[in-house]
Amino acid sequence: MPRRIAYDVLCQVLGKKRPMDEAFNSHPHLDKLTPKAKSFSRALLTTTMRHKGFIDHLINECLEKRPKGAARDILNVMRLGVAQLYFMHVPAHAVLSEAQILTGRVDFMQYKKLVNAVLRRIDREQAEKEFAPAFIAEKNIPIWLIESWKNAYGEEAAQAIALAHLKEPPLDITPKYNDEAAIWAKRLNGEILPNGSIRLPIGGRIEELDGYGNGSWWVQDAAATHPVTLLGDVKGKTVLDLCAAPGGKTMQLAALGANVTAVDKSTNRLKKLEENLARTHLKADILTKDLMEWEPDCEFDAILLDAPCTATGTLRRHPDGLWTKKSDDIRAMADIQGTLWHRASRWVKTGGTIVYCTCSLQPEEGELMVKAFLKGHANFEQIGDVYRNLPGAGGDGFFAVAVKRTS
Numbered sequence: 001m002p003r004r005i006a007y008d009v010l011c012q013v014l015g016k017k018r019p020m021d022e023a024f025n026s027h028p029h030l031d032k033l034t035p036k037a038k039s040f041s042r043a044l045l046t047t048t049m050r051h052k053g054f055i056d057h058l059i060n061e062c063l064e065k066r067p068k069g070a071a072r073d074i075l076n077v078m079r080l081g082v083a084q085l086y087f088m089h090v091p092a093h094a095v096l097s098e099a100q101i102l103t104g105r106v107d108f109m110q111y112k113k114l115v116n117a118v119l120r121r122i123d124r125e126q127a128e129k130e131f132a133p134a135f136i137a138e139k140n141i142p143i144w145l146i147e148s149w150k151n152a153y154g155e156e157a158a159q160a161i162a163l164a165h166l167k168e169p170p171l172d173i174t175p176k177y178n179d180e181a182a183i184w185a186k187r188l189n190g191e192i193l194p195n196g197s198i199r200l201p202i203g204g205r206i207e208e209l210d211g212y213g214n215g216s217w218w219v220q221d222a223a224a225t226h227p228v229t230l231l232g233d234v235k236g237k238t239v240l241d242l243c244a245a246p247g248g249k250t251m252q253l254a255a256l257g258a259n260v261t262a263v264d265k266s267t268n269r270l271k272k273l274e275e276n277l278a279r280t281h282l283k284a285d286i287l288t289k290d291l292m293e294w295e296p297d298c299e300f301d302a303i304l305l306d307a308p309c310t311a312t313g314t315l316r317r318h319p320d321g322l323w324t325k326k327s328d329d330i331r332a333m334a335d336i337q338g339t340l341w342h343r344a345s346r347w348v349k350t351g352g353t354i355v356y357c358t359c360s361l362q363p364e365e366g367e368l369m370v371k372a373f374l375k376g377h378a379n380f381e382q383i384g385d386v387y388r389n390l391p392g393a394g395g396d397g398f399f400a401v402a403v404k405r406t407s
């Protein structure tokens, strides 16, 4: 059952470009799995997504011609098998027999022999051939994407980004009060990072960790904490938090003493924001509004615009995005970001600051967006340098910039 669910979800993600979490969480048989089977199924999916490019390379070496049409889904049975053999250290006999059962269950009886032959060969060659991590890493990133990173950051940096995608990223948390970082680092056996975040050892259920239930901290990647710091001292100021849900930055702002108005168009995501505020005993005014239409009735001291984006800076957390996103998405997102930023530019007081940020690695959604904004808005000037973080030890890929309204 856990492999069957993983297979169904894989077909949805790769065939229909559906986000993995959504397809997995809404699978009709998910409730039938034990917690252990559920976490195996999820780990199998994430591992397959993370290494899909390299797995396909191995499979292609074994196939004279790739199955076409509906038969292409048999590749997903093979992908799950290779992920277990190569990256999850499941014994070969178990992988082979489970793959045979799955092949029958998903009505591909005629491919049983082929699946067996491919997996046997890959298992045999695993012991004979060694692949450099850089080779595996680059295979796992779609060509259009790694080329865009090479153009933006150079060959070496693009390879380092690809390498960062091989591993599960660490779990960073933000303590509600900065001066409690040492206490929580000690209690949770974590490490304090230079920005004050705490990096926890991977594994375990977050909800069960000390301090989660009473809201002493929340999960937030270290790089994602930076944009709020660009607003300077927000204590007592009115801050409009645009695209706020699920509220990582809302909690930061509220904990720093800002009077926050948090706006987002997603009811579901705002529900999560409300839960987060309730758990952390923090306050904000919450508005469910589409920012393409809504207008506030007053100006704010500061604005944070955490715009929707291609999220290519967080693909190591959501590796299914590697295979569901396409290069055209960048232009489409940049258009939305430009419009949202332009609309927000009228809602900040003269002398006030807007911080624009995205978790995208694409310059079109970062550096080039700032240039275009400043060119079209003579009443704004940039404050300081832009913040650009690449995925790796310092956190997710992130971009942020602060601009000040001068008139």
Ligand SMILES: C[S@@+](CC[C@H](N)C(=O)[O-])C[C@H]1O[C@@H](n2cnc3c(N)ncnc32)[C@H](O)[C@@H]1O
Binding pocket: 242, 243, 244, 245, 246, 247, 248, 249, 250, 263, 264, 265, 266, 269, 289, 290, 291, 292, 306, 307, 308, 309
């Ligand atoms: C990057 S996420 C925000 C993350 C959040 N700021 C945090 O720190 O937890 C982008 C958000 O933009 C919201 N969004 C996208 N388009 C929007 C629109 N037109 N109006 C309002 N919210 C929008 C999405 O619902 C999503 O919650």
